[in-house]
Amino acid sequence: MYFIQHIESITHQDSFQKDNIWNDLKPLTGENELISPDYKNYIPVAALRRLSTILRMGITASKACQEKVANEFDSISVGTALGCLTDTEKFLVTINTVSGDILSPTAFIQSTHNTISGQISLDLKNHAYNMTHTQNALSFEVALKDGLLCIDEGKNSVLVGAADEAIPFLERLRGSLIETEHPFTSGATFLVLSGEKGNSIACIQACEVYFTNENKATQVEQFLAANNCSFQDLDLILEAGSDFKSQAKKHYSFLKYSGFYQSASAFAVHMANDWLIKNGDDKTILIVNNLESNKLGLTLIHRNDVEA
Amino acid sequence: MRIYVTGYGVISSIGENVEETLLALRSEKTGIKQGKKTYSEHFKVGEIGWTNTELVQRFDLTQEASRTAILGMIAAKEAFKGHALNSDIRTGLISGTSVGGMDVSEIAYKDFLNGETDDLSIYKNHPSGTTSEQIAKELEIDAYVNTISTACSSAVNAIMLGARMLLSGQLDRVVVGGTDGLSQFTISGFRSLMIFDEEWCRPFDETRKGINLGEGAGFLVLETEETIKRSGKQPLAILSGWGNASDAYHQTASSPEGFGATLAMKSALKVAGLDPSDIDYINAHGTATPNNDLSESHGIKTVFGSTIPPFSSTKSYTGHTLAASGGIEAVFGILALNKGILLPNLNFKQAIEETGLVPVKNYSEGNTIKHILSNSFGFGGNNSTIILSAI
Structure with missing residues (x-):
């Protein structure tokens, strides 16, 4: 068994640091925005400015998890389907519009999928196993299965998470590549798993x-x-x-x-x-x-x- | 339980298969040249000289796809050749990539930016996960598919996850490795970081200035002891150790003392049950950036003390193939084990003053090589090591 020690989500629902997310859960309309926590509580303001939504969500949700469990994570496994789309698009625009030799590298550095898990390790000063999985709609499940395997191997404070962010460009693919009636949204959920029951439900x-x-x-x-x-x-x-x-x-x-x-x-x-x-x-x-x-x-x- | 390597395949600028690759390694011939594409012409790169369409035709592939997927299909097909699909042998595929289908989606996106009509169907090739699904489809593998995206350590992490899934009994056989095609996005990205060397890269040399990029793919087939009894495959090598750790130092730079690198190497040795003195050759990450090579040198010194085994970086052959590098270098490692090869660190002249470490300078065969350690380190401080051992 893999016990859920703590779980945090940042989504278009009021889901961050709640006793029970069902208290306020409502079906989304196209009008609902991402409900962002006060990221300043988790990320220094100077750093916050250059971080995209997906990185803010990922860092904040995982730090909030770390605060709630006694042990440092001994494994971090993150799943993302499309990764850091904002920075990817930003860098694509830069290389197509900025001439000359000097390009800002920030968007490029933050465009790779493992920026999320890498930034979590950096912010938590965590040297443990650190993995990023991406498998389209099963990105979370493959990351979760890695986390479960880590527990089977004897690890005991395993962070598993998933994050994706919406960008307006996705709307262009609706009906052709992406068939869905639901609004495109951003979201991150991080949970801490352990082989020991602790206070988990x-x-x-x-x-x-x-x-x-x-x-x-x-x-x-x-x-x-x-x-x-x-x-x-x-x-x-x-x-x-x-x-x-x-x-x-x-x-x-x-x-x-x-x-x-x-x-x-x-x-x-x-x-x-x-x-x-x-x-x-x-x-x-x-x-x-x-x-x-x-x-x-x-x-x-x-x-x-x-x-x- | 042992994990055996029973197949390998590789494509890079030095060769389109294992045999060509061995010939190039032996002749100390680099694949790095002045780039031929509009976005690579100002740089020295390890490009593969065929277009995507040409590669699909030459290798008889069934799918049009991105360059990353196509290169992956080529190397994975070579690795899997002669392996029979059998419903009793649960077979998975784990591939590493950093940019996925960017080489094609960036062209469509450029049309979109210019106000022209972009072919929306191209974007279906973009997700990194899709590149692996396409490779798996080419091999008709469907028990499990996954993609690791940890930048330049992706392939080694894919190899490591494959081994762990075999050990846990979730799979019987797994095709593992990495692939990355060159794209304008990647070339501009590394240009923005200002870590290109305009000359040929010189890993572990005092005068090193940075990387030459490359492209390619490298894949292995891993089987358990039990599976080998049923598949009847001859093992090429044993995958005996693996380790991953986080440097947690900086977004792009490695810690000066190579802390994460040290952790990764030590944990791989522990899994393998080997002492540092058992390692006969190190295939270093050795990107030729001032930062990586110094940090990795310190890590190697920490782990190996005063008796450092022969080591080299083969990035001066292939260029830095990013997510593919660990897969390509694993193939080099197996060649080295089976033929007793010490691979030269091309373009090396002068040891780094601070460390004094001198890599292997000349190609030689017939050395006694039982255990090889191979490093791959990625952006975000993702450090990984595997150990390959002779049968």
Whole structure:
């Protein structure tokens, strides 16, 4: 078992440093902006100015996590689908418009995907294992699986996170490359996992990723069977789409709450954790990440057993 | 449980496959030349002299894609050649890349900026994750696909993750490595950092000024002991150690004492169960920037003390191929193990005054080489090391 010690999200919902994100959770309209915390509390003002949204979110969420757990992280694993889009676009504009030999390197330096995890290690002075994964809509799940593996290998304070940021350019791809009715949003969720229960309420029982075009219902059934449960045992399904709504006792499409970014299934983990805090009788939640039709991510969240 | 390397493939400016690469290494012939593209013509770069379309045709690829994906397909296909797909052998692919499909998306984006019609379908090749999915598709691998993006240590981190997933029983076999195609974005990026050497790069030389960029891909096939019994493949080498650590010093610069580098090398030695004195050759990261080479030298000195094994940087052969470098250099490492090769550090003349370290200067074969340590360090202080051992 992989116990969720703490979880923080910065999204278009009021989700940062909340007792329970369900208290204020509402379906997003296209009008909702990113709800930014006071980043100055986590990042020196001089540094803040040159940091894009994705870096601000990632650094702040992970620092807020570190404050809540006793041990320094002994592993940092971050997933991002499209990475630092603001700085990537900024540098693309620079190289196409600025002539002469002197180009500012800041946007280039901050354009690489691992700027997020690198900056976290730098700000926390953390020398541990530091990894950045990017696999389109499964970017969070592959980062999470690395974190779980780190715990299997004996690490005990494992930071796993996902972050993506929206830029206006994405709107041009709607309907052609990106099929979604949801607004493009930015979001970051970071959680601390441990092999020890501590004060945690819930744990991640299993996470699996699929890259085949096999029937998704069959894959879900096999995944549940491998974890000794079935649809009947699920109290809640959090799903990107709504393919499994008819089989669920309770069902939410998490994209309605997170908006569209490809690592939004990390926010669903936050929804699941807080759901179990709020709903004392519920035990098991399945997150179905079917955001892209050619792949599938499944994460099973379970309430910790109460010791007698 | 041992992790075996059972396949390898490589493409870079010094050769389009393992055989050509060995010939170039042996003849001490660099692939770095004056650039041929509009954005590279002012620099010395390790370019591969074919267009994307030409590469797709020459290597009989089934997909049009970005340069990063195409180079990856070529090297991964060579590595996977002769490996049968078998539903009993769960096979994954983990690739490292820093820019993904930038070489094609930057062209479309330029049209957009100029108010011309940009072909939106090109952007589908942009995500780094897509490059790996395209490579996996070319090999018909679908049990697991992942992309590591930690700048210049990406390929070594992909190799490391592959080994850990094999050990944990999540996969039976995994194709691992890295790929990066040159793009205007990357060339302008490193130009903005002002770390290009206008002459041929000189790793570990007192007069070194900076890097020459390169492009390419390098992939390995890793299998467990159990899988080998079923696949019947002959192992080429053992992947015996790996380590990753964060320097946590600066966004782009390495700590002067090579703290992260030291941690990465030490943890790889620990995983391998080896002492520093067991290492017979170090393939250094050795980018030829003043900062990296000094920092790495201090790290090597810290780990190896006064008995430093023969070491060299092969960046003066290929240029710095960024996310691909650790994969390409792993292929060099396997060649070195199997033929007892010490690879020369081309263009070296004068030791760095502060360290006095002298790398391997001439190519030689037939040396006794049992264990090789290979370093890759990335932006953001991401430091990684693997150790390859002879069978």
